[in-house]
Amino acid sequence: MERVGKGVVKILEENKKKALRKVGKPICIKSVYYEASVGGVIPVVQGLNKGLASEKILEIKGILNSTTNFILSKMTKNGVNYETTLKSIQNSEFAKVDPSFDINGIDTANKLAILSSIAWGSWIRVKGIYVKGISNLDIEDVLITQNFGYNIKLIGCAKKTKNGIDLSVPTLSCKSQSCVCNN
Numbered sequence: 001m002e003r004v005g006k007g008v009v010k011i012l013e014e015n016k017k018k019a020l021r022k023v024g025k026p027i028c029i030k031s032v033y034y035e036a037s038v039g040g041v042i043p044v045v046q047g048l049n050k051g052l053a054s055e056k057i058l059e060i061k062g063i064l065n066s067t068t069n070f071i072l073s074k075m076t077k078n079g080v081n082y083e084t085t086l087k088s089i090q091n092s093e094f095a096k097v098d099p100s101f102d103i104n105g106i107d108t109a110n111k112l113a114i115l116s117s118i119a120w121g122s123w124i125r126v127k128g129i130y131v132k133g134i135s136n137l138d139i140e141d142v143l144i145t146q147n148f149g150y151n152i153k154l155i156g157c158a159k160k161t162k163n164g165i166d167l168s169v170p171t172l173s174c175k176s177q178s179c180v181c182n183n
Helices: 008-023 035-039 043-051 067-076 083-091 108-120 141-146
Strands: 059-062 149-156 156-163 164-169 171-175
Touching: 043 108, 059 108, 067 083, 067 141, 067 149, 108 156, 108 164, 141 149
Parallel strands: none
Antiparallel strands: 059 156, 149 171, 156 164
């Protein structure tokens, strides 16, 4: 069995996915609660569904994956390259044995698609989202960016435009003191 990490949210996510896979056939479910799989302990899905339901949402932007955020924060704080940082957090069981879904940005793209679908009331397909992961990130880029007062983060971005919805998961330089850049 693959280690999924110490975090309760990750364990709950895996158990939920296993339970849904065990059914093996279409089932009628009135509601499937997936709050923890999109925002961890942040009630963003409920906020979109209930608290902001009557508002016109123009943009969604934020860090949607804790594994990549932790890796990038450790690289920034410790000045250590990606491979060493990843091995360190895998040894501490924070990251999965195979973290490719996280580090390649796929997890963030899935969460962005869910949030965008809720926000704008249409089915958003992950296929159409531009995604850039963090595995090719050089420590030199991290350190140079930090010298200018910025930190690199993997950000889920969705914006409503006249032509539809623009979606992407890029690595962005964020001001070190910004609320997104919570090192």
